[in-house]
Amino acid sequence: MFHYEFMIIAFVVATMLALVFPLLGGPVVYKKLSSSGDALAHSSLAGIAIGLVSGLNPMLISIITCVVSFLIIGVLRRKFGKHAEIGVVVVLSGAIALSGILSGYAKAANFDSYLFGSILLLSYEEVYVVAGLLLVTLLFSIFFYQRQLHCLYSEEEAHISGIKTGWLDLLHSLLFALAVAIGSKAVGALVVSSMVVLPTASALLLRKGYCFTLFASLGYSLLAMLGGIVASYYLDWKPGATSAGIAVSALLITLIVRALVTFFKKKALASRG
């Protein structure tokens, strides 16, 4: 499998993205804005359609549309208060409309490559972009680890203790939007939205603390992303879609194992009592 250069590149990029997605997606899940990954993925598609139609760089436009969409979600989230998810649906609907209409004017083959990704067809330039994204994400996640945790628990209390919560939120939003836009090219816009949420969702099922959940989500993410590449090689399946399939299966298996463990623990306690 590693005789081919494109497979090595695919493995390296998949590993890097597998680390980026849960590091930036985890906080989104904790904020209860899981569906915003979906909204951003569609915004990135809208950006790509704008780029393809206008002749501008699709990747650049998709980054801009992702950032703008996440900022709009942020503003709507504050406006709707407890019904924050309405903001996500508004952006999602707008992005679907825009990308649907514009994609009719773009070359179908180009647009499809962004829908399902093309991790086996990446250039060195794109590898460097993903490496840059990973570096910035790692720096952000390490330096802002404690601050972000405090902010996620209570924005108000974090603000009172002197943390610049607005800036932190903006910085995270920018990075998250970047990750979705860049990730869309590799694994496909439709798969990105599941890869930013599912590893954290599975890790949360393990019922451990924040730090453990973060590391466990990296494990789930690596399993899904690398599993997708291996399956694409041996079974000729689409790598992005297979990764999403593995992520969903891992979540379901975790759920079943957890239910079984709880059942047998209760049984053991009852027989002792």
Next chain:
Amino acid sequence: MIEFSHVSFSYADRALLKDISFRLEDGQFVGILGPNGGGKSTFLKLALGILKPQSGTLTVTDQVIAYLSQTSGRDDHDFQCTVEELVGMGLIGRKKWFLNRDDKKKVEAALHRFDLYPLRKKLLRELSGGQLQRARLAKTIVADPTLVIFDEPDAGLDEENHHRLVHLINELHQEGKTILFVSHHPHDLEEADAIYFIEDGEILSYQHELERGHHHVSL
């Protein structure tokens, strides 16, 4: 020290605080009573620096201010972190980015003080209401603040945990901390140096209110 001097604040043409003057000295324990919607929350948000006064001046000289809000209505039980991680958050602020070995000792000491050490690896969802509020209190005081502001922290607690919390707040005052305690129960404030009543955006001494016969509002 906190000093409000002729502070007013309105929102959407509604005066929430009208020309308030109030002073909280270092080491003092001041209690605040008053009906919901009377302006207590606005008063606290100003003291905490979340809102800025629209007129008048507000001076806060304390370096380390901590705040404990009520638990009811919050979704703490949904937030997946351990008790130890929660208490550690209390140390992260303006200058602090990471927890070092000394900080971990401070967290441990706070856990011991509030009888939470055996529960330190538990998730917030596994705690009872009283245990959760003790963990939140440990987070509030772990950074050794000079001024602690309590916003009805006893709401939703059963009687035993309520008494325990009030006892802990009194203990903090005895240690020399400045306390601003907003409560629904006048008897929680028995050890306060002064009690004020906030209603219709005005602040009055509680004694004055009793004389006017308004005490039934909070009792």
